Each structure stands twice: as structure tokens, then as C-alpha cells.
Amino acid sequence: MKEVVPTPLTPMERMQRQRLGQELLKMNKSPPEGICVSRNSDRYDLLEANITGPAGTPYDGGVFNLQIIIPEKYPFLPPSIKFVTRVYHPNIDDHGRVCLDLIKMPPAGNWKPTLGLEGILIAVRMLLEFPNPDDPLMTHIAEEFKRNNENYVTKAKSYTEKYAQQ
Amino acid sequence: MKMEEDTELRLLFKYPLISKTSKGGTLIYKGSVYVKEEYYEITITESSDNNFTLTLPEELTPFKDEIDEVVTKLHPKNIEIVLDAVSSFIETKVPSNKLVDHSDTYKHILYEYWDFTRFYLNIKSSCLAYDLSKVDISTLDQAGRQHAIQVSFNFYDEDLFSITSSDLPQGNLFKKSSSLKDIYDQFLAAVEVFQPFFDLMEVFDRHCWVLDPERPKRSHDYRRIWIEENFSVIITVNPSDVSRLPDIKFLGPERSVDKYRDALNANLCDWDPSGGVFSGILSLLGLECFPQKPAASARGSDLLLEDSDCSICFTSRLNNKLPEVVCNNKSCEKHYHAECLYEWLMAVNARRLFTEVVGQCPNCEKNIACPIPK
Numbered sequence: 001m002k003e004v005v006p007t008p009l010t011p012m013e014r015m016q017r018q019r020l021g022q023e024l025l026k027m028n029k030s031p032p033e034g035i036c037v038s039r040n041s042d043r044y045d046l047l048e049a050n051i052t053g054p055a056g057t058p059y060d061g062g063v064f065n066l067q068i069i070i071p072e073k074y075p076f077l078p079p080s081i082k083f084v085t086r087v088y089h090p091n092i093d094d095h096g097r098v099c100l101d102l103i104k105m106p107p108a109g110n111w112k113p114t115l116g117l118e119g120i121l122i123a124v125r126m127l128l129e130f131p132n133p134d135d136p137l138m139t140h141i142a143e144e145f146k147r148n149n150e151n152y153v154t155k156a157k158s159y160t161e162k163y164a165q166q
Numbered sequence: 167m168k169m170e171e172d173t174e175l176r177l178l179f180k181y182p183l184i185s186k187t188s189k190g191g192t193l194i195y196k197g198s199v200y201v202k203e204e205y206y207e208i209t210i211t212e213s214s215d216n217n218f219t220l221t222l223p224e225e226l227t228p229f230k231d232e233i234d235e236v237v238t239k240l241h242p243k244n245i246e247i248v249l250d251a252v253s254s255f256i257e258t259k260v261p262s263n264k265l266v267d268h269s270d271t272y273k274h275i276l277y278e279y280w281d282f283t284r285f286y287l288n289i290k291s292s293c294l295a296y297d298l299s300k301v302d303i304s305t306l307d308q309a310g311r312q313h314a315i316q317v318s319f320n321f322y323d324e325d326l327f328s329i330t331s332s333d334l335p336q337g338n339l340f341k342k343s344s345s346l347k348d349i350y351d352q353f354l355a356a357v358e359v360f361q362p363f364f365d366l367m368e369v370f371d372r373h374c375w376v377l378d379p380e381r382p383k384r385s386h387d388y389r390r391i392w393i394e395e396n397f398s399v400i401i402t403v404n405p406s407d408v409s410r411l412p413d414i415k416f417l418g419p420e421r422s423v424d425k426y427r428d429a430l431n432a433n434l435c436d437w438d439p440s441g442g443v444f445s446g447i448l449s450l451l452g453l454e455c456f457p458q459k460p461a462a463s464a465r466g467s468d469l470l471l472e473d474s475d476c477s478i479c480f481t482s483r484l485n486n487k488l489p490e491v492v493c494n495n496k497s498c499e500k501h502y503h504a505e506c507l508y509e510w511l512m513a514v515n516a517r518r519l520f521t522e523v524v525g526q527c528p529n530c531e532k533n534i535a536c537p538i539p540k
Contacts, residue, residue: 012505015479022480028396033378036417038396050417052400063415075478076513106514112528113478113510114500166415166427 016074017044023116035121037068045070047079049121053164054129058156059087062164066124067096068117078103078111081124088152088159090131090142099137100127173244181249195245201256210248218248229260271321272298278327278346285347288354300330303350305357311364313357313384317349329353333384334360335405362443363387363405369444370401375459390417391456397422401447409439412447426451477529478506491536498530507536 009017024047027037034052047068053059065084071077081103083096091099101110102123136142144152177184183205184197191214198205209221218237222230233255242248279294279301290304290312304314315332325342327349332340334356343349370389371382377398378390388402397418404410414430416423429452439446448455475482476489477500489501508523516525518538527534 011485012509015481015484015506019480024396031377031398036396036398038419040419048419052415052417063417065420073513076509113506114528166423
């Protein structure tokens with residue numbers, strides 16, 4: 001049997017991991033409001049996040065789980081973010097994909113390496129508070145949000161009660 | 167003919183500022199009417215078949231449709247009826263721009279305030295604003311905690327006083343009142359009711375590492391408490407009855423959440439706040455005590471990166487080199503390692519120029535040049 005020798009990290013790779021570690025450490029010490037990030041498993045690149053529904057929104061009272069995958073090239077590529085908990089929202093689809101320009105590469109998106117996970121997660125929480133129906137992922141929810149907001153609120157609340165409870 | 171002269175005279179008496187001219191078959195009345203100490207400039211034309219058309223001043227435009235309707239309904243025979251209708255409409259329906267005299271209300275406020283400050287002994291501080299628009303009042307509760315309210319005056323309401331801000335939870339339960347004493351009594355009663363709540367929150371703040379709210383106010387009914395690495399719990403209590411089972415939410419990795427939720431579910435039926443709500447919550451979670459905040463020196467700096475660190479890798483030394491590229495934009499001036507910035511600029515297809523790459527600063531988006539690392 002051959003012994004598996006891990007290839008030593010290049011300085012760049014070391015820097016990339018160190019930066020992520022630093023971000024996680026900081027967020028654990030002084031987490032932003034309603035946000036928690038943790039490493040899920042032994043895998044370096046797989047993170048788990050919880051976001052509480054902002055007060056005064058139909059998501060209030062829910063805790064939403066997210067999966068974050070850190071690409072090998074992070075921070076030169078944006079992290080991928082996915083809602084594990086089901087959410088009724090114009091910018092979040094049935095598979096939990098989030099439509100947010102900050103987590104797409106330019107020129108289509110606005111990701112920059114100076115942004116961190118913290119900023120991205122705050123933006124995701126903001127998105128729960130202020131949906132963007134003009135750039136929807138779920139067109140029918142966006143329509144409903146604009147034209148029949150009461151219905152939207154009721155449905156989003158019922159999803160929160162059904163899926164986002166611990 | 168006599169009749170007509172009478173009308174003309176009466177018109178002159180009643181509306182002396184209206185002048186009459188005729189042009190072809192139409193009569194034009196122009197001038198102003200004087201209602202409630204204000205002048206309104208109007209022009210009315212009367213066609214030969216007794217049709218009246220009104221031109222109104224700007225301040226009456228919002229009422230134009232209403233006035234027109236009133237006039238047409240009357241089927242007026244002469245100008246006097248039209249002018250009467252317009253004047254009475256202005257008098258009854260149009261609010262005056264003149265200042266309303268509030269001196270009685272002010273007297274009432276001053277009296278109430280004087281009476282209030284002499285009546286109570288437990289006022290910590292009270293301050294009536296110079297413009298008599300509000301009062302700030304504070305008191306100390308039995309544990310020596312200070313509580314404050316702001317009382318504003320509703321000049322158009324019989325119930326003159328209302329509490330517009332307070333540091334109490336559920337602060338919107340107060341009723342308006344015509345008496346300042348009544349308002350203060352409501353406030354004292356609320357402070358009394360919330361005593362167990364304030365006590366409990368103080369215990370949390372003293373014995374736990376509270377992550378959120380950063381600076382708890384008396385009105386905050388929740389605390390996010392650090393339990394272990396990456397794992398915290400949000401406890402929300404009912405301010406009016408702290409012995410009610412609090413709402414508990416866990417934030418953290420699934421395995422920790424599962425572990426604590428199982429413990430919580432097992433302990434739920436034993437919820438017993440009689441020995442103290444705080445220890446009740448601890449046994450709900452299966453904990454002996456909440457971990458304390460580490461001393462400040464052990465935590466190190468709260469900042470994610472210092473100004474002189476590279477804004478991409480968040481460290482100062484990469485390959486033992488300090489960041490060597492600085493953004494030229496005065497309001498940005500972020501530092502970067504050439505390696506880090508190069509890697510990013512190439513990722514977004516920046517232009518290569520001889521020994522440099524030119525692109526945009528990832529922070530301020532102004533142009534930035536980066537030497538190509540060897």
C-alpha cells in the first residue's frame with residue numbers, strides 16, 4: 001500500500017486558507033446580528049451558516065440554514081451559497097439558490113476579493129428584509145410581491161413556520 | 167330696473183372689493199372676497215344665459231371641484247348668490263392658514279407640569295423643553311435602575327399627553343391622557359410590572375458572554391449568548407411574564423444544534439422557574455453555567471484587518487513581504503501584495519501592459535496598476 005503524502009501547500013494556498021480561518025475566527029468572536037458561521041465537517045471548503053429571519057419580515061422567528069462552498073480559488077472566486085432551509089422569496093429558488101450580484105464574478109456580478117464572508121452573509125440577510133422583485137429568480141413570487149403583497153406575506157410566513165423551525 | 171339697482175347696491179355693500187366689467191355679452195366680476203381675516207382673489211364670468219364660470223386662487227385649487235359643484239347645484243340667478251356660496255364654502259370647509267392660539271393649552275401644560283413635579287417624590291429627573299413641546303422624565307426603580315420616558319403633547323386632542331418614547335419593552339401599551347400624573351402613574355406601574363424582567367436581563371448580562379445586542383437596552387427582550395466555539399443560543403423571554411417558557415433558538419453547526427436541542431427537548435417537561443428563571447434556563451439547556459467572556463487581552467484585536475494589511479489576503483506578510491501596492495485614490499489607499507492583486511486582476515481579465523497589469527482597485531474601482539510578480 002502506498003502512503004499518501006499530502007502535497008505541501010504553495011504560499012498562495014496557505015494565504016487563502018489563512019484568510020478564511022481569520023474570517024471565521026473574527027465572526028465567531030463578534031458575530032454580526034443574526035448570523036452564525038461554522039465549519040461543518042473535516043472538509044476545509046464546506047461551511048454551514050444560520051441566519052435568523054429579520055424582525056418585522058415574514059421570515060421573523062425562523063432560523064434558516066445555509067450551505068457555503070469555498071472554491072479553491074477563494075478569495076479570487078466568490079463563495080457559493082445555498083439555502084438548505086426552504087424559503088418563499090422572489091430571489092431564492094426551490095433549490096435554495098440565491099440571486100445576489102455580490103456572489104457572482106464580474107462583469108455580470110459584483111464580487112470582489114476585498115469582500116468577506118461576513119459582508120456576503122449580511123447581504124443575504126438584507127435580501128430577506130428587502131427582496132428585489134426587479135431581478136427575480138422566482139418570477140411568480142416577484143409578481144405576487146409587487147401586485148398582491150398580502151398573499152406573498154402570508155405564504156412566506158407559512159413557509160417560515162413550516163420549514164424554518166428548529 | 168329698480169330691482170337691479172338694489173342688487174347692485176347690495177353687492178357693493180357685501181363685496182366692496184369686487185368690480186364689474188362687461189365685455190361683449192359676458193359680465194366679468196373680478197376682485198377679492200374677505201373671509202375669516204383673509205383675502206381670496208377670484209374672477210367670475212357670467213355669460214348672457216346666466217352661466218357662471220369661476221377662476222380661483224391657488225390656495226383654493228384643491229377645492230375647485232367641490233366649489234364648482236356647489237355653485238352649479240344652486241342654479242344661481244345672479245352673482246350675489248354665487249359669491250355667497252363661495253364665501254360660505256370657504257368659511258366652513260377651507261382650513262385657515264392663520265396660527266391657532268394655543269395659549270390655553272400652554273397654560274394647562276405648565277400647570278400640569280408644576281403640579282406633577284410637586285406631587286411625586288420618586289422623580290429622578292424631569293425636564294420640560296424650552297419650546298414646551300415635550301417633557302423628559304426619569305425615575306429609579308427599587309433596584310436603583312434608571313428608567314426614562316418622553317412625553318409629548320397632542321395639541322388637537324383632548325387627551326393632551328402621550329408617551330412617545332420609553333426604554334421599556336412593549337412600550338406602545340400606554341394610553342393617552344389629559345393628565346400628566348396619570349401618564350406618570352402608567353409609567354411607574356409598567357416599571358413595576360417589568361421588575362422581574364429587568365432583574366433577569368441583568369443576570370444574563372452579568373453572567374454570560376452576550377454577543378448580541380452589542381449594547382443591550384432595557385427594552386431588549388432577547389440575548390444571544392456564546393456557548394462554545396461557533397455555537398450560540400438566542401433566548402427571548404416574555405417581558406410581562408418571565409416565568410413563561412422562553413423562546414430558545416440555536417445558531418451553529420448542525421451537530422451542536424442537534425445535541426443541544428435533544429437536551430432541551432428532554433428537559434422541557436421539567437421547566438421549573440420557581441428556583442429562579444436563570445437557573446431554570448440553565449437546566450433547560452443542560453448547562454452548569456454559561457461560559458464567561460475571555461479577558462480582553464486574550465481575545466486580541468477585534469479588527470479583521472489593520473490598515474496596513476493586504477486587503478485581499480488580510481495579512482501583512484506574504485512570503486515574508488509586506489504589501490507593496492497602494493491604491494492611488496486618496497479616499498481608498500488600500501494596501502495589496504502584488505501577488506494577491508495580480509491574481510485578482512488576471513481573474514477579471516485585466517489588461518497587461520509590458521511589466522504591469524492595469525485594472526480596477528477591488529475596493530474603490532478606480533484604476534490601479536500592479537507589477538507582474540516574478
